[in-house]
Amino acid sequence: MAEQPSPRPRKERKENADRRRQQLLDATWRSIAQNGLGRTTLATVAAQAELSQGVAVFYFKSKIGLLTEALRDHYARYQATWERALEEAGDDPRERLIALIRADFDPDICNPEALSIWFAFWGEQKFTPDYAAISAQFDAARNDAIREACAALMEGAPEDEINRTGDWIDTFSDGCWQRLHVLPNSYSAGDCLDETLALAARLIPQIATRLMPR
Template sequence: MTTPETTPGAVPRQRKERKENADKRRQQLLDATWRSIAQNGLGRTTLATVAAEAGLSQGVAVFYFKSKAGLLIEALRDHYARYQENWERALKAAGDDPAEQLIALIRADFDEDICNPEALSIWYAFWGEMKFTSQYAEISSQFDAAREQAMRAVCGKLMGDAPGAEIARTAQWIDTFSDGFWQRLHVFPGNYDAQSALRETLLMAGRLVPQVAGRIEQNLAADAGRARRLRER
């Protein structure tokens, strides 16, 4: 007579289910951490506030992350990973055309899943602590390096024989412009919106990289057409 323990394949299946449940619970706590930071700030976010936000016991939070420091480090890593997955997905969808790739990278920064009040609150809460917490700075540097490399590669394809230093500077300017709008959207949400910030960033990129200016104008015209059709419905 077989039992769940002796049935072939039962133990691996049980282990898989346990891992899936553990992964789900861990992500549930990370999602709750973002909400707690957005509501309470970084300093007042604790294992208790996160557990309450997740609807779990504080003991569960301690089991998965051991301490507040460990929880916040993993929350930042997870936040960056989602950001990177977003721009990598956009870059892949753009195909092999470097003009479309540049536009896709810029658009990804203003995607509503990435550029929203809660997400911006989390970014700025952590960035304000980076000079005091080396682990935050290390995570930021790791993920920022991948993004910078992608932007430089696309600019390099578009700018042809331009010196490497000029290509790197142009890529940095574009990302810095996006960062500036993120700050304005976070600090002055009533004065700016993501769509106008996206438009201005694209136009600026067209000035810096004239090779893509025409394609950007076409993209913006298409955006305006879609917005007009939505208003007319």
């Protein structure tokens, strides 16, 4: 009797499954960038990943399941970037606020493909509650980090003033992303970073000395 092949260890099976799943998520971003959100399907993603459509169905069940997880993964990468920036900045709230702003224009986060994905999903939030819920969850974490830095720098200021200051910085950064997405030949990420830092320095003068050439 022929010897039966032994099954793969559970750890190896999980690693292979995670790798295949990430391969499909990466392909989803490429499909959205090339085809738009509406024309992205399990078939276009499978083609991008060079896998069968059945594999995409196996891991994500449906188009909405795939797109929801793709958005969650996109946000997770963004959060990992700004959390890493905060860790490297240390405890000084000036450095932490500057690090948060710089992270928004990191090339891994602020590039044409990534921006096209952000705006594609944001345009659908009104019609797809799952997208809105994911955005709210991840945005809240970053907003809290900005407000925490602002509160440390604006000691004694009313809470609503601190919150408004954080919101102004965040909204300005979002506006820069929109400029870069809509008018990519008229603005650069470096220029937008400088403008956002200048706004922050105007709102919170304590960080201005950290932005001067040394």
